[in-house]
Amino acid sequence: MNDIITLQARLDGAALKTLSTDLTRACSERSVRIDAGGVTHLGALGLQLLLSASRTLRRDGGTFEFVAISDRASDQLAKMGLTPEAVSGGMI
Template identity: 35%
Template structure:
């Protein structure tokens, strides 16, 4: 069974700890992250998401991004994070 987590519109400093807690709660499960509402992605939340990608890979589980908003994809790339991480793990739109 795939866990589905909806990401908030603003992934800033205040969202980092709750995001980490949500991800830890579903660790060990195939997980889909719905990024359709994301309007702003901050650096700390980017680090949390990149860490989650590595953790899920190490655990042999799938972590996918679904319904990725244009803002999320654009800001992901603006930080220098690889678009292939989004594409390889899920859908870009």
């Protein structure tokens, strides 16, 4: 899959249904590329969904990567004890 999943500005409960569908489709193709460049709010449930997709892909030999991430989203990840590299690179 060469498509990039562009995350909504607020990655909260309301955005998760669409994101879940997009991630399921991308995971079946064993490649997920995430554009989080416009994210202003990264909720814990959204992060949990991204982590689940990343772990599933790595377990099955696929790839998960961020192609862009906003400073705000990076800061919110840091407050939850993570980095974009930890989410995508399997350091968890």
